[in-house]
Amino acid sequence: MQGIWTTEHLRAAEARLLAATPEGALMQRAAFGVAVQAADLLAEHTGHVVGRRVALLVGAGNNGGDALWAGSFLRRRGVAVTAVLLNPERTHAAGLAALRRSGGRVITPARASQLLESVDLVIDGIIGLSARGALRGDAAALVGHIGAPVLAVDLPSGVDPDTGAVTGPAITATRTVTFGARKPVHVLNPERCGEVVLIDIGLAPELGEPDLRRLDGVDIAAAWPVPGPHDNKYTQGVTGVAAGSATYPGAAVLATGAAVLATSGMVRYAGPAADVVRARWPEVIATGSVTDAGRVQAWVVGPGIGTGQEGRGVLRQVLEAGVPVCADADATTLMARFPEVLDAREPGTPLVLTPHAGEFARLTGHELGHDRVAAVREAARKYDAVVLLKGNTTLVAAPDGRVLVNVAQGSWLATAGSGDVLSGLIGALLAGGVDPWLAAGAAAGVHSLAADLAARGVPVSASGVLAAIPDALRHLRHPGFPRP
Ligand SMILES: NC(=O)C1=CN([C@@H]2O[C@H](COP(=O)(O)OP(=O)(O)OC[C@H]3O[C@@H](n4cnc5c(N)ncnc54)[C@H](OP(=O)(O)O)[C@@H]3O)[C@@H](O)[C@H]2O)[C@@H](O)CC1
Numbered sequence: 296m297q298g299i300w301t302t303e304h305l306r307a308a309e310a311r312l313l314a315a316t317p318e319g320a321l322m323q324r325a326a327f328g329v330a331v332q333a334a335d336l337l338a339e340h341t342g343h344v345v346g347r348r349v350a351l352l353v354g355a356g357n358n359g360g361d362a363l364w365a366g367s368f369l370r371r372r373g374v375a376v377t378a379v380l381l382n383p384e385r386t387h388a389a390g391l392a393a394l395r396r397s398g399g400r401v402i403t404p405a406r407a408s409q410l411l412e413s414v415d416l417v418i419d420g421i422i423g424l425s426a427r428g429a430l431r432g433d434a435a436a437l438v439g440h441i442g443a444p445v446l447a448v449d450l451p452s453g454v455d456p457d458t459g460a461v462t463g464p465a466i467t468a469t470r471t472v473t474f475g476a477r478k479p480v481h482v483l484n485p486e487r488c489g490e491v492v493l494i495d496i497g498l499a500p501e502l503g504e505p506d507l508r509r510l511d512g513v514d515i516a517a518a519w520p521v522p523g524p525h526d527n528k529y530t531q532g533v534t535g536v537a538a539g540s541a542t543y544p545g546a547a548v549l550a551t552g553a554a555v556l557a558t559s560g561m562v563r564y565a566g567p568a569a570d571v572v573r574a575r576w577p578e579v580i581a582t583g584s585v586t587d588a589g590r591v592q593a594w595v596v597g598p599g600i601g602t603g604q605e606g607r608g609v610l611r612q613v614l615e616a617g618v619p620v621c622a623d624a625d626a627t628t629l630m631a632r633f634p635e636v637l638d639a640r641e642p643g644t645p646l647v648l649t650p651h652a653g654e655f656a657r658l659t660g661h662e663l664g665h666d667r668v669a670a671v672r673e674a675a676r677k678y679d680a681v682v683l684l685k686g687n688t689t690l691v692a693a694p695d696g697r698v699l700v701n702v703a704q705g706s707w708l709a710t711a712g713s714g715d716v717l718s719g720l721i722g723a724l725l726a727g728g729v730d731p732w733l734a735a736g737a738a739a740g741v742h743s744l745a746a747d748l749a750a751r752g753v754p755v756s757a758s759g760v761l762a763a764i765p766d767a768l769r770h771l772r773h774p775g776f777p778r779p
C-alpha cells in the first residue's frame with residue numbers, strides 16, 4: 296500500500312529530518328534527483344543531453360533552490376542552463392551561487408518569453424509545498440509561453456498541494472519529481488502532474504500514518520477472495536443483486552455479470568429483469584422479487600431500479616436484511632429523496648455508497664467543492680458508511696476517516712453502464728466477507744484495470760469492461776500477464 300501525506304504532516308516530518316541532517320544535504324538529494332530526471336527527459340524527447348537547452352523557472356523559496364541546484368548539476372552534463380528569477384530578492388542564495396559557479400545564465404522574467412518558447416525542457420521551481428492558490432504575477436504570465444516538456448519540482452506550480460484544485464494559471468507537467476513522500480496533488484490531479492517520480496531523501500522514518508492510501512496490485516490480489524479446498528458455492532458468500540427493470544434490464548445484466556465474474560460462489564438476482572438475466576447468466580438464480588430471493592451474504596441494490604415508490608420499497612427491503620449492502624445509482628437518489636429509508640438499516644451493518652459527483656450533490660445537499668477528500672470523509676462520517684466517490688480519481692472514505700484513492704490510467708470508464716459493473720464487483724467482495732472499505736477500493740482497482748485491458752487504446756463499452764474482469768484478476772494474481 297502506498298501512503299500519501301498532506302503538507303501539514305509533511306512539514307512536521309521534514310522539520311524532524313532537517314534537524315538531524317547537515318545543512319543543505321536534503322536539498323542536494325532532492326536536486327540531484329531532479330537533474331537525473333531532467334537528463335532522462337531530454338534524452339527521451341531530443342535524443343541527447345549534451346548541448347541541450349534548459350530553462351529554470353525559479354520562485355521565492357526552496358522549490359526554486361531545488362531547481363537552481365539541479366541546474367548546476369545539469370551544467371556538469373554539458374547542458375546549457377538559464378534561470379528565470381521570478382523574485383530576485385528572495386531567490387535561494389546558495390542555489391543561485393551554485394548555478395553561477397557552474398556557468399549557468401540568469402535572466403529576468405521580462406526577457407523570458409522567447410527563451411521558454413525555444414528551450415528543450417523547462418524545470419518548474421516556482422512554488423512547492425508552500426503554494427497557495429493559482430500562479431500570480433510574472434509566473435502566471437509566463438506559463439502560456441512554455442512550448443517544451445515541463446519537469447515539475449515537487450508539484451506543478453499553481454495546483455493546490457492538498458486538494459489538487461486549479462483555480463487559475465498553473466503548470467501542466469510532463470513529469471513531476473517529488474521528494475520523501477507523495478502528496479495529495481499527485482493522486483488528486485494526475486493530469487497536471489504527468490508521471491510522478493518519488494525520490495528518497497530519507498524521510499520515511501519520520502512519516503507517521505498516511506492521510507490517504509493507494510492500493511498496490513499485490514494488496515488487491517491479497518484481498519480478493521479465492522476458494523480453498525474446503526469451500527463450496529455457499530461458503531464463499533452468496534451475492535444478491537436487486538437491480539434493473541423490465542424497461543431497463545441492462546443494469547441488471549451488468550451488475551449481476553460483474554458479481555458472477557468477480558468471485559467464485561453463487562449469485563442471486565431479484566427483480567423484474569429475471570428472464571433477461573437468466574438468459575445471459577444461466578448460473579444465476581433469478582427471481583422476481585427480493586422476498587423470494589433466498590439468503591444472501593450481501594446485496595447490491597440500485598442500478599436501474601428507478602427512483603419512485605417501487606424502488607424505495609426494494610431499497611428498504613434490502614436494508615432491512617441485516618447483511619452488507621452496496622447501494623448504487625438510483626439507490627443513492629432514493630436515499631436523497633426519502634432519507635427515512637435509511638432507518639431500515641440495522642446500525643452497524645456495513646453499507647457502501649457509490650455516488651458520482653451529481654449523485655453526491657443530491658445525497659448531501661451540496662455541490663462538491665475543491666476539496667473532494669474533505670467532502671467524501673464528511674459524507675462517510677455522516678452516513679456511517681463507506682462512501683466511494685466516482686471519477687477519474689476515485690476516493691473511498693471510511694467512517695473513521697481513512698481514505699483510499701484509485702487513479703485510473705485511462706478514462707475509458709466514462710461510458711454508460713460502467714458504474715453498474717463496479718457495484719457488482721463491490722457486492723461480490725462484501726458477500727465474500729472483505730472489509731467494506733477495502734472491498735470498495737479493491738473493486739475500483741480491478742474495475743479501472745479491466746477497462747484498460749479491454750480498451751487497449753480504443754473505446755470500450757461497459758460490456759467490454761465486464762468481459763475483461765477475469766483478465767484483470769489474472770493480471771493481479773499473476774503479475775505481468777496479461778499486459779495492460
Ligand atoms: N523542507 C524540506 O525538507 C525540503 C524542501 N524541499 C523543497 O522546498 C519546497 C518548499 O519550499 P518553501 O517552503 O521554501 O516554499 P516554496 O513552495 O518554494 O514557495 C515559495 C514562495 O512562493 C510564494 N507563493 C505561494 N503561493 C504562490 C503563488 N500562487 N504564486 C506565486 N508565488 C507564490 C510564497 O511566498 P509569499 O507569497 O508568501 O511571499 C512562498 O513562500 C518543497 O516543495 C521542495 O521543493 C526540498 O529541497 C527537499 C527538502
Ligand SMILES: Nc1ncnc2c1ncn2[C@@H]1O[C@H](COP(=O)(O)OP(=O)(O)O)[C@@H](O)[C@H]1O
Pocket residue numbers: 624651684685686687688689703705706707708709710711712713714715716717742
Ligand atoms: N473520466 C473518467 N476517467 C476514469 N474513470 C471514469 C471517468 N468517468 C467516469 N469514470 C468511472 O466510470 C464509472 C461510471 O459510473 P457511473 O457514473 O455510475 O455510470 P453509469 O451510471 O453509466 O454506470 C465510475 O466507476 C467512474 O469512476
Ligand SMILES: [K+]
Pocket residue numbers: 358419420421422423447448449450451452
Ligand atoms: K514546482
